Amino acid sequence: MDQERIGGDGFAFEGNWRAYAPIAFTNLLLTIVTLGIYRFWATTRTRRYLWANTRFIDDRLEWTGTGKELFLGFLMVVVLIGIPFLFLQFGAQALVLQGHAGLASILTLAAFVTIFYMVGLARFRALRYRLSRTWWHGIRGGSDDQGFGYGISYMWKSAVGSLALGLMIPWSMMSLWNERWNKMSFGPHSFEAAGDHGPVFKRFLLFYLLPFIIIALVGVAAVWGGSGLRGMGSGGPTTGMVLAFMLVPLLAYILFGIITLAFYAKFFREAVEGLSLTGLNFHFHARTKDWFLLFLGDIALVIATLGIGSIFLQYRHWKFFVIHMGVTGEIYTDELTQSRTKVSRHGEGLLDALDVGAF
């Protein structure tokens, strides 16, 4: 009776944007009139709605984080990082003016390394915070790891990833994903992440194809411009040529974006595919086309509403994430007992300050 066999998707999203709109608009208004301070409570209201409308197997998720936690996390970042960096900034300027450029560059380098480390730490802690505030069947997730070691891994793996013309990037990304998730748990069970970077690598090679595509495009543009020269006489050709050469960078830019999407789509599928929790195996079904349509929709929404539509982006992204998530396997609810991991009191302040995403 306590065993649930899961087929199909496992995840479902039951919200709709009309129900979310009052939350989004009042959040926007309150955020403006409080000079941004309300955004921590706004985030909490949004997440409470999104989580409560997300069904996992037979019940909805719960978000129990509070605006106060996020606000305290932000204040901690201001005090521990913001103020020292402000002084460092003035101090480095002063050192340069006094002729100690060497010392100033050492200080600046130290600051850069510290920020780099903090980004890794923040990614880990944000995931831990989000899991520890996410409840399902009265059980929550979490991690007992503080993430300090992950910060070190993040530094050296990212550095190694950029070696050899970036060929190691897929490995470093997947390895960091696995390392992060392997330290997370839900209830008494640990997540197991065994994402394989091999299948992602082929997609990654598309980036190296891009320069050749651009060269080919330039060639085509030259021919097109040249044919215009012969066809249209003396006035038209320059415009045709200029137009062609203006289109090339634009096309290159768009192509770069599409390749990034294609790579990330594959990466995220493989990463989630390798993720499991006791008897549950996770899947992610979104393909490059789906991601492409998501971002195209985002852009259209923001442009058509002169920017106001951006308050719906969080909703759109969560919905996209949930409807493409799947889970198979078996879950024994009587074996799923309460998590004993520690609950940190403050939210993802670091992540907020450094502006990096959790997934």
Next chain:
Amino acid sequence: MSDFRLWHYDGVTAVRRSVELRRTGEGFALEEPESGWTGTPVDWRDLTVVSMEGEHSAYGHRAIPGWRMGFSGQAPQDIAAHLPKAERYGRWIDRFGFWRAAGVFMLVAGLVVWGALEAPGVIAPLVPRGWENRMGDAMVGDFGGRFCHTPAGDAALRALAGQIDPRHEAREIALANIPMVNAVTLPGGRIILFDGLVQQAKSSDEVAGVLGHELGHVRHRDTMTGLIRQLGLSVVLGGAGGNAGGYLNGVLSLSYGRGAESAADGVAIDQMREAKISPAATAAFFERLGGKEEGAEARAMSWLSSHPLSAERRRRFAAAVTPGATYRPALDPAQWQALRTACATDPKVAKFWDNPF
């Protein structure tokens, strides 16, 4: 009320129970008839709202994490009366009312922004001069050995300073070996003329005008005001998040503000009148800087970018010329020559390009 069905998680395992609520003295106990399971008694006051989404309500227990009780639809009257109310916007705003809270916040926000813009000008004069001097020295020191010193050049600079700043309001006026058309006022009343400006100037009167302007910043402690504003804005706008705050901060702290610039020009004109130096050359200098942006004058852009230049400023200096008044040049030709060659002839001065900023 027959379709009112309670579900329950005890927070220990993930097993979902279909329960019935049995009233006891100050609270209730949950029971699952099917299995004979009975939960511990719960006081009504221990209930918290976990979520209220559409038809679905879930309540938690103040002391037992993960304890949940929930239902779909409407609770019967006798139970509903005891259930806590959900927070909507946040406790304070709910208590106050949404529109009233928004109005009050808007008022406070307006005051904060106004205060952040105005307060630095009020606070700066209250900072003891000694602090500001020490701060400036710590930040700047000897400028990395880039001050140009030759006996004749120093004498010329002293002569110029003596006319524009007869009361010694500036603690130091120095010439730095930096090839930018610029002059800066540093904390602690220190004015630094860059060699690029001296080379670009067509006469000593132009340098006198710029020096008078910087003296205005010293007199009104504009640098301290700017520093405090930058500090204050970075704290206030930190709450706004994203990059918008950063950009705004950068733009606002870039200049002293229109009022401060205009006041500094006023000081320059006053000092030049006292010293009987013609403001006409400064007006011409502005015209050269603002007029064309190409060729050799392009280097003038750095002075332009930090000091908003307008035809009005030029007209103001031009209008300050008293017809029929007798003016004398700020420096005699020998002094002017000594000032112009000070950086080139000082053998000990640190080269700007050897150790770039």
